[in-house]
Amino acid sequence: xxxxxxxxxxxxxxxxxxxxxxxxxxxxxxxxxxxxxxxxxxxxxxxxxxxxxxxxxxxxxxxxxxxxxxxxxxxxxxxxxxxxxxxxxxxxxxxxxxxxxxxxxxxxxxxxxxxxxxxxxxxxxxxxxxxxxxxxxxxxxxxxxxxxxxxxxxxxxxxxxxxxxxxxxxxxxxxxxxxxxxxxxxxxxxxxxxxxxxxxxxxxxxxxxxxxxxxxxxxxxxxxxxxxxxxxxxxxxxxxxxxxxxxxxxxxxxxxxxxxxxxxxxxxxxxxxxxxxxxxxx
Amino acid sequence: xxxxxxxxxxxxxxxxxxxxxxxxxxxxxxxxxxxxxxxxxxxxxxxxxxxxxxxxxxxxxxxxxxxxxxxxxxxxxxxxxxxxxxxxxxxxxxxxxxxxxxxxxxxxxxxxxxxxxxxxxxxxxxxxxxxxxxxxxxxxxxxxxxxxxxxxxxxxxxxxxxxxxxxxxxxxxxxxxxxxxxxxxxxxxxxxxxxxxxxxxxxxxxxxxxxxxxxxxxxxxxxxxxxxxxxxxxxxxxxxxxxxxxxxxxxxxxxxxxxxxxxxxxxxxxxxxxxxxxxxxx
Numbered sequence: 216x217x218x219x220x221x222x223x224x225x226x227x228x229x230x231x232x233x234x235x236x237x238x239x240x241x242x243x244x245x246x247x248x249x250x251x252x253x254x255x256x257x258x259x260x261x262x263x264x265x266x267x268x269x270x271x272x273x274x275x276x277x278x279x280x281x282x283x284x285x286x287x288x289x290x291x292x293x294x295x296x297x298x299x300x301x302x303x304x305x306x307x308x309x310x311x312x313x314x315x316x317x318x319x320x321x322x323x324x325x326x327x328x329x330x331x332x333x334x335x336x337x338x339x340x341x342x343x344x345x346x347x348x349x350x351x352x353x354x355x356x357x358x359x360x361x362x363x364x365x366x367x368x369x370x371x372x373x374x375x376x377x378x379x380x381x382x383x384x385x386x387x388x389x390x391x392x393x394x395x396x397x398x399x400x401x402x403x404x405x406x407x408x409x410x411x412x413x414x415x416x417x418x419x420x421x422x423x424x425x426x427x428x429x430x431x432x433x434x435x436x437x438x439x440x441x442x443x444x445x446x447x448x449x450x451x452x453x454x455x456x457x458x459x460x461x462x463x464x465x466x467x468x469x470x471x472x473x474x475x476x477x478x479x480x481x482x483x484x485x486x487x488x489x490x491x492x493x494x495x496x497x
Numbered sequence: 498x499x500x501x502x503x504x505x506x507x508x509x510x511x512x513x514x515x516x517x518x519x520x521x522x523x524x525x526x527x528x529x530x531x532x533x534x535x536x537x538x539x540x541x542x543x544x545x546x547x548x549x550x551x552x553x554x555x556x557x558x559x560x561x562x563x564x565x566x567x568x569x570x571x572x573x574x575x576x577x578x579x580x581x582x583x584x585x586x587x588x589x590x591x592x593x594x595x596x597x598x599x600x601x602x603x604x605x606x607x608x609x610x611x612x613x614x615x616x617x618x619x620x621x622x623x624x625x626x627x628x629x630x631x632x633x634x635x636x637x638x639x640x641x642x643x644x645x646x647x648x649x650x651x652x653x654x655x656x657x658x659x660x661x662x663x664x665x666x667x668x669x670x671x672x673x674x675x676x677x678x679x680x681x682x683x684x685x686x687x688x689x690x691x692x693x694x695x696x697x698x699x700x701x702x703x704x705x706x707x708x709x710x711x712x713x714x715x716x717x718x719x720x721x722x723x724x725x726x727x728x729x730x731x732x733x734x735x736x737x738x739x740x741x742x743x744x745x746x747x748x749x750x751x752x753x754x755x756x757x758x759x760x761x762x763x764x765x766x767x768x769x770x771x772x773x774x775x776x777x778x779x
Contacts, residue, residue, distance in 0.1 A: 265596045288631070312594045314547045319634060320625040326638035329752025330613040330675055331606075340622070343602040349570070352601060356608035393612055396752040409748040410741075459692075466691040470611025470678040477759035 266347035281427030285420040286379035291321025295337030297427030324395025334426040361446025369421030380417035548629035563709030567702040568661035573603025577619030579709030606677025616708040643728025651703030662699035
């Protein structure tokens with residue numbers, strides 16, 4: 216499947232795929248008008264082959280699209296559009312059918328809830344359009360998420376005079392988390408800027424550019440068999456999950472978010488105190 | 498825009514929309530073969546009108562699709578497919594172009610990271626396909642997320658003999674959070690089942706059914722102008738955000754996740770101690 220997809224050139228995809236899809240769409244329309252309650256074979260065949268084709272994209276262009284997308288419709292739209300808009304341009308159909316507006320919801324970490332950073336929601340969804348194998352998807356997203364937790368955002372600088380909210384350099388911070396809530400709080404603590412101010416918004420625009428470029432780099436590497444993950448779980452995740460994770464004596468949770476951002480740190484040489492504390496034993 | 502969309506019947510959409518799209522796809526293909534590096538007008542016009550049309554869907558069918566989808570490809574795929582598969586069936590194009598596989602990434606709260614519950618990621622994305630106005634999207638998702646934090650999952654019961662993992666009743670728990678990590682941990686604490694065991698997996702399959710039905714109910718209500726939100730922020734969010742949220746004296750964070758699941762509870766009548774603790778003043 217993967218090899219087949221890589222061998223599929225844009226030319227052959229457009230000439231065979233799009234014409235076929237066109238014919239079918241016409242049939243689907245006529246069938247639809249005649250028989251509204253039955254899914255016709257033509258309609259079923261209208262589904263393009265999945266995963267959708269990928270061609271090498273430009274990381275610098277991704278930064279600009281991600282940043283500009285953020286300024287239009289926030290982080291999730293921006294990072295999604297940074298990949299999808301390039302694919303619409305370079306591949307065309309079926310990418311042209313899907314508007315980036317479908318991912319506006321992820322802005323502010325999901326309708327103001329500040330959960331998973333919206334740039335990551337958009338990026339992960341874009342990745343999944345072009346990578347079909349679940350294990351591969353998880354590896355790429357694990358690398359993207361891991362990188363995000365350690366990267367001093369923001370790096371991207373818009374050209375002078377072209378900033379969406381605030382010109383000039385901004386303080387950087389490492390979030391240590393993939394959550395919007397923690398990412399924004401950490402940056403506010405470092406920068407002393409307000410969470411809903413123009414500087415924070417500018418920071419998130421530039422972060423969207425950084426996430427967009429990283430996503431395109433990961434996809435370029437993956438689709439040319441050059442993807443080599445480097446992220447390793449934090450020490451806390453490794454330590455805590457020995458007991459709390461899969462196969463552990465407790466096995467009462469899951470995840471890769473750094474445990475000690477929300478839970479008290481534990482001395483692995485003094486687990487007795489930790490257990491006593493958890494069970495409120497004096 | 499909203500009214501226009503609601504007035505668009507399936508018949509008129511299929512006969513005009515799909516035939517137009519078909520014609521354009523053929524043109525796009527020929528153009529593409531002749532001129533690979535230029536986005537033709539035909540390709541640009543191939544974008545279906547957004548938001549995509551919605552017709553009343555079946556909440557009971559959503560439960561079955563969500564549950565079965567979970568058993569095939571986890572929670573995010575399941576909740577997304579519960580809406581999208583019905584729309585593929587009832588509306589056809591353009592829903593037929595987008596496979597539910599694009600949302601597999603959200604399973605286990607995003608590639609094993611246990612961030613935002615994958616069923617909510619899938620549901621929110623499906624909502625956004627059919628609702629274009631950002632304020633409306635946010636209202637619907639806020640209601641869905643809020644409901645999720647208070648609902649004793651799981652409610653859905655597969656027919657006897659048809660369970661994907663484990664037959665019979667399961668213990669229920671209220672997550673108090675939209676995060677997979679907290680949702681699973683809370684259920685494990687209540688049920689005493691293991692986080693990666695068959696019972697927990699069955700619970701998440703049924704939770705996916707519950708989220709799918711709620712999503713369809715919200716969409717049905719919204720598209721018939723009957724949507725009436727009931728969720729209110731938790732007391733902690735209201736109290737803490739007075740100082741820490743938008744417009745507060747500190748304004749150093751954002752979000753609606755219940756603060757006291759990760760932070761120490763604060764007595765609003767004794768803020769001095771809280772401030773001393775935060776600044777490590779003795």
